[in-house]
Each structure stands twice: as structure tokens, then as C-alpha cells.
Amino acid sequence: MKETSPLEIYNEYHDDVQAIFRSRLLTQVLLALGSGSKPLSTLREVTGSSSQALIPKIRQLEALHYVESARGEYALTPIGRIVEPKIERAVTLMGTVQHHREFWIEHEIEGIPPKLLNEIEHLYNTEMVKDVEENIFAVYTVFQTILRKASWIHGVSSIMSPVHVDAIKEAAISSTPIEIVVSEELAKRLTSQYEAVLETLSRPENFKLYVYPSPIRLGMTVTDEYISLGLYRRDTGKYDASTDLVGTDAAAVSWGERLFQHYKADSRPLKIS
Template identity: 60%
Template sequence: MRIGLYSCCVTMEEISSLDIYDEFREEIQAIFRSRLLTQMLVALGSGAKSLSDLRDITGSSSQALIPKIRQLESAHYIESERGDYVLTPLGRIVEPEIERLVTLMGVLQRHRDFWTQHDIESIPAEMLKEIGDLYSSEVVRDVEENIFAVYTTFLNLLQNAKWIHAVSSIMSPAHAEAMMGTVRHGKSVELVISADLADTLIADPYSTMLRSLEDCHDFRIYVSPVPVRLGMTVTDSCLSLGLYKRGTDAYDTSVDLISFDATANAWGERLFQYYRQVSEPLVYDP
């Protein structure tokens, strides 16, 4: 009897997401097909709402909302509690996934050119899953009216930082000088670099710069065994992210994604720690 039961079990490896979608497509499509259903679920993710609150949030009448509320109640996603509407335990499972998808689509659409024109595969898969955290960002570009917009933004970032964590596979004398000035001002700087960049830094003119910072104990450089195809600087207040042009080996120095949002900064710090944890200190002959 036990063998028979086991033979009837179907493992997740044998079921594809397409099979699941096909079986439950009506339920899945119901939420995303309706603006009001999606808006109400996301709104209730932040707490109980009255019918009046939902009218204000959605810009819809009670007459339009009530049938949708009944639909969500029938699906056991929301319920009435002391005159307000709240998420049910099932709703609290579903709503964060809807909100995550909404935010993800928002960040991809808001800066669509940045994401489509650059190599995002250089960002670890686990970080790409959280890319919605970068929604509150702006793209800074070098333009004819300001051909040093990206570099100037980088200098301001360093000047206003209390500490700096960076990951990079490129370096220029100008960027190195700016970073050295930050170190000399007593700010804590940690830099994770690619193996190729490490070979560059231990040769002149960069080796001379490194020797001049030997007494600066809050300055550390690490070499990542994992390929690095991005340039990122995160501080206590700002995130700057640059990427390689898609399909090339050329880093795009003319465009950066910038954010002063705490959520984006936390994303950048997690990316830094991803590389930092697998890296080893740079060894060079002083």
C-alpha cells in the first residue's frame, strides 16, 4: 500500500511552471487583469484600509470597488475587520509577491535604456532578483552640455561620504587620485577589484600611489576570484552603479545609475559584500 502511495506522488521536478499556470490561469489572470484588484491588494499590504481609503487610493467609486472587494473576499485574500479591510493570512502570502513584481517591472521600465543597453548578467543572480530595490534611482549621463557629468557626480559622492565601499574592474589615474584624496582625509575605504585590475595596480603609476598610502589603516584593497564586469561605489548615503556595454568588453564611462535612497544603498552594500566575502587582500611589493 505504501509503495502505491509513493508511486502516485508527483515531484516538483515533474511539474513545470507552465503546467501550473495552465491549471490555474483564471485565478492568476484575475488579479493582474484588474487594476482595482491589484491596487487594493498592494494598498492593504501596508495595513488596514477603510472603503473610503480605498476610494482615495484607487480613484474609484464605492460602486466600482465593492464587487472587486467581494471577489477578493471570495478568494480569501482579504476580509473585513472592525469596519476596515485587511489581508487574510493567504493575502499576506500573495501580496508581497505581487508588490515585488510591480516594483521589478517599474524599475525595468523607468530606466529601460540603461538595463537593455548594458550587461546586467555581470550582476549576481541573487542580486538581480532584488533589483526592484533600485526603483528610486536616476540615470546620470555625459552630454554635450556637460561632458563630465558622471565623473563630477563621482567626485561629489566621494566628498560627501563618511565611508566608501567599491567594486570595480576599471581604474584611471583621475579616479585613483580622487580615491587617494578621500583616503588621506581619513575616510574608511574598501575596494574590491578584478584580477586583471590587480595586475594593473601593482605596476606604475598606481604602485607609487599605493605606497604613499601605506600608513592609512582604513584603506584596504581586495582581489575577487569571481569575474567583475561592473563599477559600483556605495557609501553611507549614495549608490553609484556603472556597467559594461552589452555585447562588448567596453565599460560605459558615460552613464551611471545613481541613488540616494536607503533601500538602494542597502542593495549596493549587499552587492559589495557578495564580492568582499570571496576576495583576498591585494598583495604587492611596497
């Protein structure tokens, strides 16, 4: 049997699909009930609408068997509990793209592995930090703050500057556990340009360096509390050291740790003589 494409499914059921996304109230009620049953008074409050406006929409959701009334409150049906998380994810994903629209449009996103790219909605609660004329060291200042507050540090990078090396060295000397995955090209530069520093860092057990066999097209630092993500610019093909997404949200930090583990899994330890 031929596999049915999403477009064919949409063409057949577009009325049902559009019934949800066409109406602000239908979507809001579903999203509100995703966290549990609620009385009409709460739905009025979260949607900012009157009972006269809400009740017909609730009846419509009941007719679709997404919502049911139970003990004076409204709740998702078993089918509604299947549908609502998918709507919630689509809304969060679109919100993330729009919230950081400038960042995603101006930068290469291909360096993020497809599985993690498919989860970028976890980065909604991050903020874009950018070097500006009034603060030309904004990104680096945040980087220093992240390292100094960290209980542990995990990083992925294909670029490194003397100031970054100094900041990492300072954190390593303070006994903070550090693991960094670098590209092969960067590993060669580090071993030639920063041989003395690497020799110093290799002595304590808390510092580990790994080499990823393929090019890395991003820069990311994640700690127990922070994530900082930088990408390459689409117009120049060069790493944009002046702009990062930074956040402390637990979901964003967890996303960053999964990104680090993705790169570490296929990397080899760099032995420093």
C-alpha cells in the same frame, strides 16, 4: 513524483492568476491593504475610483479569501498576507525594469551575481546619470560628490583612470575608511602604473585593497548614503564610464553593500610593498 512546473501550475490556475492582474482595481486594493487595513474612503482615494466601482472588486477579493471586512475596514486575510507581498514584488520589479529600461537593455547584467540580480527591484528609486554634450563630466562629478560626502567608501571595479585614482587618494588622505575590490587584471595595472600612489595609500589603516580571482564586469561605489552602479555595454563589450545608476534610497544602498560583500568574501587582500 514528478515536479510540477510553473507553466503547468499556471495552465491549471490561470483564471485565478489573471483575476488579479487583469484588473487594475483588484491589484490596487491588494497593494493598498499590504500596508494595513483601510476604510472604503481611503481605498477610494488611493485608487481614484468610486464606491460603485470598488465594491464589486472588493467582493471579488472577499470571494477569493484574500480580503475580509473587520470593524468597518477592509484587511488582508492570512492567505492575502501571503499573496500580496509576491504581487508587490512583481510590480516593483517590472517598475524597475521599465523605469530604467534603457540602462538594462543597453548593458550587460550578467556581472551582477544571480542573488543580487534577483533583488534589483531595490534599485527602483535610483536615477540614471549620463554624460551629455551639455555636461560631459556628469558621471565623474557625481562620483566626486559621493566620495566627498561619504563617512566610508566601498567599491568594486575592473577599471580605473587617473582621475578616479586622484579622487580616491583625496578621500583616503582625509581619513575616510575605504575598501575596494578589484579584478586581478586591474590589480596588476595598479601595481605597475600607480605604485607610488598605492605606497602612499597603504600607510594609513583606513585604506584596504582586495583582489577578486575572477573577472569583474561592473563598477560600483557604495557609501553610507549613496550607491553608484555602472555596467559594461552589450554592443561593445567595454565598460560604460558615461552612464551610472545613482541613488540615496536606503534599500538601494543596502543592495549595493550586499553586492560589495559578495565580491569581498571571495577576495584576498592586496599586499603593497
